[in-house]
Amino acid sequence: MKIALIAHDRQKPLMIKLVTAYQPILAQHELFATGTTGQKIIEATGLSVKRFKSGPLGGDQQIGALISENKIDLVIFLRDPLAAQPHEPDVNALIRLSDVYEVPLATNIGTAEVLLRGLDTGLLDFRTIVHDQIDTPINL
Numbered sequence: 012m013k014i015a016l017i018a019h020d021r022q023k024p025l026m027i028k029l030v031t032a033y034q035p036i037l038a039q040h041e042l043f044a045t046g047t048t049g050q051k052i053i054e055a056t057g058l059s060v061k062r063f064k065s066g067p068l069g070g071d072q073q074i075g076a077l078i079s080e081n082k083i084d085l086v087i088f089l090r091d092p093l094a095a096q097p098h099e100p101d102v103n104a105l106i107r108l109s110d111v112y113e114v115p116l117a118t119n120i121g122t123a124e125v126l127l128r129g130l131d132t133g134l135l136d137f138r139t140i141v142h143d144q145i146d147t148p149i150n151l
């Protein structure tokens with residue numbers, strides 16, 4: 012599975028705790044991250060992470076583009092719910108695209124843990140079915 016990991020600055024320590032706790036699971040998957048988040052994950056864990064630009068410099072949009080191409084299976088985006096971001100439109104766009112393409116998305120640590128445990132037990136295997144199917148959003 013391809014997993015995107017993103018955290019706003021005040022949430023980065025929490026992201027590091029999460030990836031450290033779930034490192035054995037995460038190590039079995041392909042990891043993507045915005046620039047600074049990815050750097051900190053690599054420094055803390057040594058996990059292999061493909062880094063994009065920093066969020067405020069377009070990293071959220073780069074990951075959003077991957078979502079729109081059905082190349083991301085799970086998004087963990089630890090947003091800061093108590094601080095305004097200069098690139099709020101980019102943040103909202105990434106979350107909107109996750110909904111458009113029905114990609115499992117966690118925006119807090121509680122949901123992130125549920126999704127990572129689900130990932131480990133095969134609950135996200137349905138994503139392999141849609142990998143080759145979706146070029147456009149599903150018409151319900």
Ligand SMILES: O=C(CO)COP(=O)(O)O
Pocket residue numbers: 017018019020044045046047048049064065066067070071098102
């Ligand atoms: O701002 C972010 C997401 O909106 C995260 O970007 P960084 O990982 O580069 O700090």
